[in-house]
Every structure is written in structure tokens, then in C-alpha cells.
Amino acid sequence: FSPLMSVVRHSVVTLPTPVNISTWWNFGSLLGVCLAIQIFSGLVLSLHFTAHTDLSFYVVIQSFGDVYYNWWFRALHANGASFFFIGLYLHIARGMYYGSYVFKEVWSVGVVILLLVMASAFLGYVLPWGQMSFWGATVITSLFSALPVIGSDVVIWLWGGFSVDNATLTRFFGLHFLLPFTVAGLAGLHLFFLHDQGSSNPLGVSSDFNKVVFHHYYVLKDLVGACFFVGPLLALVYFNPWLLGDPENFIEGNPLVTPHHIQPEWYFLFAYAILRAVPNKLGGVVALGVAVLILLYMPFSPRTSIKGLSFYPWGKVMFFSLIGVFILLTWAGAKPVEEPYVVVSQVLSFLYFSYFLLIGPLTRIQDKLL
């Protein structure tokens, strides 16, 4: 075999894999499927897209009627992004619950992938040039003006002018096209580091004595998982493609008319709630960044005797409380800045950060007591 085929064979055919990994271990391959769907559908859409403020909005709408099946590719790409984030959040939740973050390199590359996918999704949402595209871009890029000294210059540099305009749209299109390929490369690196030690398993103990070949056991299991994942995606594409969208984005972007409720897509709402919870602009921006970057702290939190939370009852209660907090933050991010949503967002943001700081020490207390 050639070296490349040898690498492929050792990664997906003869790879020693634990016998007992559950459905939660399907999300890695599902994210790979999502990335492939997004790249393929994005390439097709890019054939008929023009990145210009006068044209983008109308080109997107007109292509539905004029280009065969372009409506399908657009609905697949838009909903594919939502499913990408569903997979990402469940994949990260698996990592947090089962202590996968002990694989420091794998975890760190994963956080970088998360950041790039978030950036890619933000850039892509601007391209149709609807009201929410324009104003979402304005709000988020303006956050950089909070940086001391250089803030306003950075924002003008990002915009390519003195406001979000044509220069911004064209560079956003270029970056949105480029980033997924960077993500694909990083996904390869993610797998490279993972295969150094092999996959973890739900018990949190070494499974070196009890492994099977990846093909065909987990090729089939991943295929089944893909069917269960792509099925609902296609259901949305065919039956309710705008369920997760914002109606405001069916109005062309207008810098003179501000929408009543500027809000990002659902997958950014938890971070949006944390951003708005802090009354200070720079503080809010820092909180927004830390909300995602705090994941990098996990490998350095105090270690427990047994990997993961499976055998730590209070740890499990805290974990599912975090899930509840995350869902509530997503809900709060869509609400207007009125009481009681303001104080609720602030309390939830506090609880969100508290989890990451307390889970290690509190689970170690159980180790010491037993």
C-alpha cells in the first residue's frame, strides 16, 4: 500500500476501537458528515452567488426560481449550519461529561475548530444581505471597538471602510469560503492526536485490552448515526426550511432602518445573552470570549481518580444543571433587554462560569471522602 492508503487504512479500517463506546461517540463522524455537506452545498451555492451589496439579496432570491434545485441547496446549507452546531454542542457535552479533555492536544485543536466554525457561520450569515445579516454584522464587528487604544482602528480595518458596506461583504465571502477548508485540515489534526492514544470509553478506564477493528463495526454504527442525523435535517429542508431562521432576513439590509430585535441565529444566543448580561461594553466582550475560551481551562482543572462524571453523582447533577443553564441562556438571548430577563441573564451567566471553576474541586471532594 502507498503511505496515504496506509494512513487511511490505519485510521478507519484496522483502527483499534473500544468495544463499549456509545452513541455519544457518533458525533465526531457526524460532524465530519456535516462539514462535507456544508462544503459541498456551499460550493454549489457559490456558483450562483455574487458578493455585492446591490446584488446579493436579489441574486439569492432569484436563484431559487432560475437555478434548478438551488432552493434545496440553500435550505440544506442554512439548516446544515444549525445541525453542525447541534452536533458540536453534543460532541463537546460528551467531552465534558466523560472527561475527554484529558487528551489535551485533541481538546485544544477541538476548541480552535469550534472558534473557526463559529466565525465561519457568522461570516456566512452576512452574505444574503438581509436586515439581520447587515445589523448582526454591524453589532458583532462593532464589539471590537471596545479594545482599548486600537479599538476604533481595528473596526475600520475589519470593515474596509467607515461602516459595514460592500468591502465588508466581499471580504466576508472570501473568508467564509476559506475557513471551512482550514477546519477540514484541523479536523485531520484532531484525529491525528486522537489516534495517538485511541478513543476513550464511557467507563473512563483503559480499554486497551478490549478493542475491536473500526471496520465494519463502527463504520456501520456511524452510518446508522448518519441516517438518524441527516433524516431530521432533510425533514427540515423539505417541510419547514425557515423554522430556525429570522423573518427579518427576508427584508433587504438597510443601514437607515434598525430592526426592533437584533439577534443572531439560535446557536449564538447563549453567548449573546452572556455578552448583554455585563453592563460594561469591554466587560461584555471579554465575557463573550471567555464563554467559549473557558473550554481551554478544562484540561487543567483538578483531576479526579476516575475519568468523567459517570461515578460522581453530584458532578452529574451539576452537569445537567449546566445543560439547563445553557438552554435558558439560549432562551434569554432571544429576549428583549427588559426585566426580569436582564437579572435572569446575569444570574445564568454567573452559574455558567461557576460550573467550569467548581466541577473539578467539587468532584475531587468525593474522591477524598470515599
Place this chain on the structure above:
Amino acid sequence: MRPSFLLRKEFGNLAVIRGTVKYHLSPLEQRAFAGAISQGVPNIFWRFRQSFFYVVPPMLLSYLVYYTAEMEHDRLQRKQPGQFDHEK
């Protein structure tokens, strides 16, 4: 040719086990889905019961927070008795 980094964790190089004898049947000598329904379905209910009190209370609490916040917001959107008495 196999790159050296691939020699770390492969079959034949995974773990050293002493004093343990493993027996197994050939896949060709057994039913592939033995007990999938008779044991698998009760196992679903067992696994549900084991995780119920870890998952449901936090979710219930979250729902209560959501419900209370929505009720409070609706209340604050209404005029309150005595709210405009100072304007009389």
C-alpha cells in the same frame, strides 16, 4: 511502508495481560442479535430509571425559572394599581 508513529497503538501493541484467559465464540457460531429484544428493551427502562433523578430535577428547575420569568415579564408589561397615582 508504515510510518513509525502508527506503530504505537495497534493490535499486537495495545496492552500486556497476564494471568487472564479469554474465551470467545466465533461470530459464525452464534446469533448476532441474541437478547436484543428480551434483554435490550428492559435495559432501556433500567437505564432510564438510573439517570432519571440526575437529569429531570435540573430540567424541571430550568422550566420553573423560564415559566416564572415569563409570568413576571407579562406582569411588568401591564399597568399596576397605583402606578400613576403621583400624576393625579
